[in-house]
């Protein structure tokens with residue numbers, strides 16, 4: 001059996017993409033990154049993909065009449081390449097049923113907060129503004145809602161007195177870069193089972 005074929009979707013810096021690519025490179029993660037999908041052709045993540053030798057599918061949303069229109073092109077490309085798992089890693093766009101339906105249970109997202117707290121944009125800033133003492137990161141399956149799908153794994157990060165978005169963000173990003181490749185590896189090993197809202201991980 002070949003390595004699990006994944007596509008990473010990202011919109012910006014791509015530190016999570018880099019963590020995945022580095023884990024593949026070092027042999028800690030046994031998957032093949034088939035494709036980076038990016039809605040911002042000038043984003044830093046595109047350069048990271050090129051440096052890692054990963055193919056890219058770049059598009060500009062406003063050139064399409066609807067979300068469904070570009071997702072239809074994306075899905076054709078994913079199917080052509082036999083992509084088995086989609087990893088949303090800082091992909092800042094709403095996903096429609098065009099992608100969710102065929103990939104339900106095979107599409108995961110990383111979010112910079114302990115869901116269901118602080119979904120949507122700027123989870124780090126939302127947690128700081130609220131004044132929580134504990135926040136963190138969540139990896140979850142993607143359903144039709146906003147960061148609402150079944151939770152696979154979470155890591156807690158303490159908020160410290162005087163934290164700013166910058167200082168807390170650095171610790172959140174470090175936690176993300178550790179958690180996301182490890183969850184992908186568990187999925188690649190077939191250890192992750194989804195049953196309704198509940199996800200179990202076989203550890204043997």
Ligand code: GAR
Pocket residue numbers: 010011012013014015016017089090091092110111112119120121122123147173176
């Ligand atoms: C990450 O912190 C990720 O959790 C967040 O965007 C950042 C992307 O960073 N995603 C969301 O907020 C999704 N709701 P990166 O481009 O350096 O990987």
